[in-house]
Amino acid sequence: MASSVLASQSVLLDTGAQMPLLGLGMYKLAAEEVHCAVDAALAAGYRAFDSAAVYQNEAKLGRALMELLPKYGLTRENVFITSKLGPRDQGEKAMEGALCSLSQLGMDYIDLYLIHWPGTQGLDVADQHNSGNRAQSWAALEDLFIQGKLKAIGVSNFMPAHMRELMLSCKIRPAVLQVEFHPHLCQAELRSMCKEWGVCFQAYTSLGKGELLTDPLVVEVAKSCSRTPAQVLLRWAVQQGIPVLPKSSKPERIKENAGIFDFTLCEDHMEQLSALERGRRFCWDPSQVV
Template sequence: MESVRLNNGVEMPLVGLGTFKVRGYEAVYLVLDAALRHGYRSFDTASVYQNEADVGRVLKELLPKHGLSRTDVFITSKLAPRDHGAGAEAGCLRSLEALDCQYLDLYLVHWPGKQGCKSEDPGNPGWRQQSWEAMEGLYGSGRFRALGVSNYTEGHLRELLAKCRVKPAVLQVEYHPFLVQSQLLAFCRASGIHLQAYSSLGTGCLVAEPTVAGLAHSYGRTPAQVLLRWALQQGIGVIPKSTHPERIAQNAQLFDFHLAEEDMQALSGLHSDTRYCWDPRHVV
């Protein structure tokens, strides 16, 4: 796996395994075992995924099996929106306890708004600030190796950058050919923030798109591989999720082919501002 050096010097694999909706010990074991076997070294979870404890337990069991140790893997988790503000430190510590880790490699604010409050609630900026300060404290003590945010807009990022002591290293957002957030990507590049994409396949809707399917045929690759490679060639990290060992293997085979520039442009030209997940633009 190729990696990216974050703005604080931490190395993060460009390809990670997403675990959204992967729940239960047996399901997590099957998925992580296949992922480790096929070279994945980065694993993305979150408090709201309700699988942190199983991910932590399974990794402890599987790492020796694959001849690996904790330092060989990169573990990411995220602060639940319900814990924004005064409850942020406790929320962070719950993730550490559930994953049974002395430290996490990356910890993200999952959403810019507080759960149970309206998107337009004027308290959101203050709660975000409290959460970030709590995370900065755990970063300073070595419990988090890097900090970042998820689902932040450029406005949310500018607000954070104006006040933070520890600069966010990663922004994780929905990004695929139907949602080419080029302005946000440019801002992240200018600010030294690595952009990591989730929902690279458009929750599965993009694999049958004619342009994607046609390119997959011409390159002798799967549609998923084409979509993931499109992101990687822009310097964007990806965290594809699958519960099928064969697809997990395929989704890691991204570094032995290259999309031609005209094909990159054809995929980017599919942009229609279509979101398959959450839209954070309305959160003040």
């Protein structure tokens, strides 16, 4: 599929912005890998990039885009950049943390900025101060949204209780909830809540840290579609309107992951994949954070 067509595949946020259904996840991308990965992604048609303060590659991402966008006839306005507030900056340091992300990226605005984690670095998960710190962080993000420095704001790794708390107290609703999502963890309750409140539900760890690539059913579906297991897992999500953020440093894998918009999984395959649900997490469990 032509990169221009891939780039047009997006979801409408409640801010009125279009967020691409496919983005490059920057998690664990080493500094020396960023430039090559961004180059391959832009060539393949990616127009969204997902970083975070804790990834320690915001500056590298910003520099890579500055150097590479002209190569593809693109400008800053043609890409959608997401970053996230580090848990160490949760609370009274939130404004400083968000402005630091802006500075690291070398940009005048960030398209989407998320509270990365419901807890605070250094606090026990049962510490009641976590709730107050989240509220303080959200107020800072609301201020930066009003100033136009953050074009959309949201949260990551929030569970149902965290979302209910935020929706009761916020002045500006979160545009996005980004959580772990794949056939082994379908997050039905969170998806229902997001649908009710007009919040975009976004997936990370769509490939189960690689473990789902060898799941017998995923392999079987991939063979029947003449696709790779990764493409099947990503297609399963985007076919439900759920944006995905596969991470890779390998140009050939980045290109392969982009090939998910020129085929459709049949209804039986979609149902079979969804039936793999077992509540299994490959990443951290945020549900214990009060």
